[in-house]
Amino acid sequence: MADQLHSMCPKFEAAFEILGKRWTGLIIRVLLQGPCRFKDISEMIPGMSDRMLAERFKELEAAGLISRHVYPETPVRIEYELTEKGKALRPVMDEVQQWGETWV
């Protein structure tokens, strides 16, 4: 048990460390609806500055949770999408939401 706990510890913390940052859970929840442009998300979360969103996008990309697609149109279109790793967070988000609604 102690060994099992220990081996999970860094993974647990890594997961919560990403998800625990301000706005991150919200950004992931918006992206769970489908790919979005920067402006789409920015408008859906009015309290969050564009600078903050750009920072979160970078972190989420570095964590392998989102990918960035550039479509060479005029004007250029850039979309952000959850990777498989990011999409796999849906059950986590659902359970946290349910817990939050009942208990927070």
Added chain:
Amino acid sequence: MADQLHSMCPKFEAAFEILGKRWTGLIIRVLLQGPCRFKDISEMIPGMSDRMLAERFKELEAAGLISRHVYPETPVRIEYELTEKGKALRPVMDEVQQWGETWV
């Protein structure tokens, strides 16, 4: 959707803020097995100092996730137990564990 997102935002963040702290997830996972004395948990998580554990216990108690029971024996026995709010985190912990095992 935007309204719904917004109303959930503080609850999401509150949940992740608690769970995202170092050792907290691990402490909750140990307590999901049943009530424990300070020393039991301390021994199960050798990398964590007693001072840190005491701090986390205080935070978790303040968040309403654990309760502290004092049994007036000789020597006095003190046990920590998850509250209903704390026990309700089991599905969250399970989903995060599953995600972590697959993706982290």
